Amino acid sequence: MALTDHRLVLGGARSGKTRHAMALAEATGPRRLYIATAEAHDAEMAERIARHKAERGAGWQSVEAPLDIVSSFASFGTDAILVDCLTLWLSNLMHSGRNPEIETGRFIEGLRDVRSPIILVSNEVGLGLVPETPLGRAFRDEQGRLNQRIAAAVGSVDFIAAGLPVALKRPEPSSGR
Known part of the structure; x- marks a missing residue:
């Protein structure tokens, strides 16, 4: 499968990006894989993870991959794969x-071998204030670089604001030659 069949969904916190990504995956067919990168390091995060699992419902297989997303791709025969989210993966x-x-390069190479369409969810963190701490600034910069590399590699990019998708990139139409 070409990278042009994969999609990046960007947005801020609570923008509706996961809901949009899930709808895209559900439109592909009944067998879907949800790759979660979150880890429950506290009770509040454990509650969030449980709520997300309950919201997915039937038709979704789930796998947790906080660091090694690529090895999860080949584990299941699916109509679509949703990775939620690259921001938590980067943090991990x-x-x-x-x-x-280096890990982003490996990840992009791993996308090339996947036969199912992949929908990648990531936060756009560069639209707000400059972070106060060096670690915060380093994270914001790495997130921006990660999003740029993924956006350049995949065929489609959607930006979600207030639950509304805006197409930033679509595959070039083939010339048929």
């Missing part, structure tokens, strides 16, 4: 001491 990479640039 940085906290584990991994190099985000």
Whole structure:
């Protein structure tokens, strides 16, 4: 499958990006894989994860992959794969001491071998204030670079604001030659 069959869905917190991504995946067919990158390090996050699982309902298989998303791709025969979200994945990479640039390159290479369409969810964190701390600024910068590399690699990019999708990128129409 070409990278042009994969899509990035960007937006801010609570913008509706996961809901949009789920609707896209559900439109592809009944067998869908949800790859979650979140880890429950506290009770509030555990509650969020449980709520998200309950909201998905039937037709979704779920796998947790906080660091190694690519190995989850081949595990299931599906109509679509949804990765939610690259922002938490990046945070996990940085906290584990991994190099985000190298890991992003590996991730993009891994996308090339997937036969199902993949929908990637990521936060756009660069629209707000400059973070106060060096770690916050480093994270914001890495997130911006990650989003740019993924957006360049995939065929479609949607930006979600107030629950409304805006198409930022669509595949070039083939010339038929």
